[in-house]
Each structure stands twice: as structure tokens, then as C-alpha cells.
Amino acid sequence: MEEIPLWYSLAVFFVLGACVGSFYNVIVYRMPRGISLINPPSHCPLCKKHIPLYYNLPIVGWLILRGKSACCKQPISIIYPIGESLCGLLGALSLYAAMGFTTDFWSPVPNLEVWADALALFWLLLGIYPVSAVDFKYKLIPDSISVGGIVAGLIISLIPGGLTPVQSIVGAVAAGGGLYLLGFIASKVLHKDAMGFGDVKLLAGFGAIMGVTRAVEVLVVASILGILIMVPYAKIAEKRAAKKAVQSKASQNKNASASAEADDEGAGQIPFGPFLAVAAPFMYLWGDALKEIYLKFIFGE
Numbered sequence: 001m002e003e004i005p006l007w008y009s010l011a012v013f014f015v016l017g018a019c020v021g022s023f024y025n026v027i028v029y030r031m032p033r034g035i036s037l038i039n040p041p042s043h044c045p046l047c048k049k050h051i052p053l054y055y056n057l058p059i060v061g062w063l064i065l066r067g068k069s070a071c072c073k074q075p076i077s078i079i080y081p082i083g084e085s086l087c088g089l090l091g092a093l094s095l096y097a098a099m100g101f102t103t104d105f106w107s108p109v110p111n112l113e114v115w116a117d118a119l120a121l122f123w124l125l126l127g128i129y130p131v132s133a134v135d136f137k138y139k140l141i142p143d144s145i146s147v148g149g150i151v152a153g154l155i156i157s158l159i160p161g162g163l164t165p166v167q168s169i170v171g172a173v174a175a176g177g178g179l180y181l182l183g184f185i186a187s188k189v190l191h192k193d194a195m196g197f198g199d200v201k202l203l204a205g206f207g208a209i210m211g212v213t214r215a216v217e218v219l220v221v222a223s224i225l226g227i228l229i230m231v232p233y234a235k236i237a238e239k240r241a242a243k244k245a246v247q248s249k250a251s252q253n254k255n256a257s258a259s260a261e262a263d264d265e266g267a268g269q270i271p272f273g274p275f276l277a278v279a280a281p282f283m284y285l286w287g288d289a290l291k292e293i294y295l296k297f298i299f300g301e
């Protein structure tokens with residue numbers, strides 16, 4: 001391990017990230033169509049022919065085929081290799097950030113703590129993708145991401161140098177439990193469900209990966225981000241709904257008015273998962289720096 005230069009390890013992380021991206025492509029295609037992720041194995045959606053493994057290689061497969069399927073020469077969207085490349089870059093970025101953005105690409109990764117950081121960031125950065133997409137579209141956070149985060153945190157804590165396994169477990173229980181309690185109190189006070197259980201599990205995962213203090217900081221930053229973005233967004237959505245209602249009144253169309261009301265209801269629902277997912281890697285990397293700036297700002301030192 002000592003002899004491997006950083007550039008090589010970065011390349012490996014890029015490939016791992018691209019493989020995750022390739023898997024996401026499969027999920028995005030199959031889930032809405034109700035096809036199992038494993039069975040049937042990779043096949044052409046048009047002529048149903050089996051696709052050999054080497055054409056399924058992320059990015060490379062698309063380049064070899066020059067964007068056309070081998071079996072029936074149908075064009076394959078360039079979105080697929082672009083998504084895989086982006087995931088690859090995020091994968092490499094997780095190690096590069098853990099190394100403190102060094103310019104020395106020939107030295108090896110110095111210690112286990114950096115590897116633990118890199119793996120934690122890998123999970124956080126490549127988790128943003130599915131959480132944001134799924135939560136925005138379906139208003140839910142998949143268990144594979146939230147509960148998976150708890151498992152990932154516990155596994156990473158076994159690597160000496162970062163969080164200890166005990167800190168990881170305490171982080172998961174305290175962060176998840178705390179948010180659950182907060183949601184419970186809010187729902188009693190507001191008389192409506194204020195917090196999804198998906199958010200609770202997601203934050204528990206962050207607690208397992210970065211400890212309870214950092215997880216709470218993620219919650220605070222995500223809330224601020226959420227307010228900054230969602231309040232203007234809700235205003236715009238409200239205006240649009242009002243406009244629609246006026247239009248439908250003008251045309252005396254009962255159906256249009258009903259649909260405008262339905263839209264209005266949807267505007268009140270705010271997915272919180274994406275904000276948690278965006279805040280997490282940022283705070284993992286720059287939480288201390290941000291706190292320092294904040295304290296300086298408050299105390300003017």
C-alpha cells in the first residue's frame with residue numbers, strides 16, 4: 001500500500017465511482033418500469049438480446065460501441081456515459097479531498113485515516129445523486145441509502161484513525177433519535193406530520209459516518225439552505241397556482257380549477273432529503289473552517 005502513488009489510487013476511485021454511476025443508470029431505467037435490478041440480466045430493451053459484460057463497462061462500453069447498440073445498431077443516449085463520468089469524478093474527488101487537495105500526485109496515501117475519510121466522502125458524495133433525485137420526484141428516501149449509510153458508517157469506523165465504532169453507534173442513535181424527537185414534538189405542536197421518517201434514518205446514517213456533533217451541524221446547515229431555497233420557491237409556486245386559478249375562472253373550466261388546486265397542495269410539500277444530502281459532504285470537509293468563520297463573525301476576533 002505504501003508504494004502506490006496517489007494518481008493511481010485516484011484512478012481506482014474514478015473507476016469505482018463510474019461503476020456506481022453505471023449501477024444508477026440501471027436503477028433509473030428499471031425501477032420506474034418495475035423490472036428487478038438483478039433479473040433478467042442486462043439485455044437490449046429493443047431486440048431483447050443479451051448484452052455481453054464488456055459492452056456494459058462504464059464509459060468504455062459506450063465508446064467502443066460509438067453510441068450504438070451492438071445487436072440492433074440503435075442509438076444509446078450520451079446521458080449514460082456522461083452520468084458515469086460525473087460519478088467517476090465524484091469518486092476521485094472523495095479521495096482527492098481527503099488528501100487535502102494536494103498537488104503531489106506521486107506520494108502515496110499517508111495513513112489509514114485518509115482512507116477512512118475518502119471512503120466516508122465517497123459514500124456521502126455518491127449518495128447525493130440518488131437521494132436528491134428520488135426525494136424530489138417521489139418524496140421518499142430509499143432505505144438502501146439511509147439505512148445503508150448507518151451500515152457504511154459502522155464499517156468505516158472499523159478502520160483505525162477516524163471515528164471509533166462506539167462513536168459511530170452513538171452518532172447514529174443520537175442524531176436519528178434526536179431528529180425523531182424533534183419531529184415528534186413539532187407534529188404535536190403543529191398538529192400535522194412535520195418530519196418524514198426517511199429524514200430520520202438519513203441523519204442517523206450521517207451520525208454513524210461523522211459523529212453526532214457533525215450530524216447536528218449538517219441538520220442546521222440543511223435547514224438554513226432549505227429555508228433560503230424553499231421559501232422563494234414556495235412563493236413562486238403559490239403565484240403560479242393563483243394565476244392558474246384566475247385563468248381557469250376566466251375560461252369557466254371546472255376541470256382546470258380542480259387541477260390548479262391539486263398543484264397548490266403539492267407546493268406545500270418540501271422534500272428535505274436533498275438539502276441534508278448536499279450539506280453532508282460539505283460539512284464533513286469544511287465544517288471546522290465554517291465554524292471558525294462563523295465564530296469570528298460573531299465575536300469579531
Ligand SMILES: [Zn+2]
Nearest residue numbers: 044047071072
Ligand atoms: Zn438490440
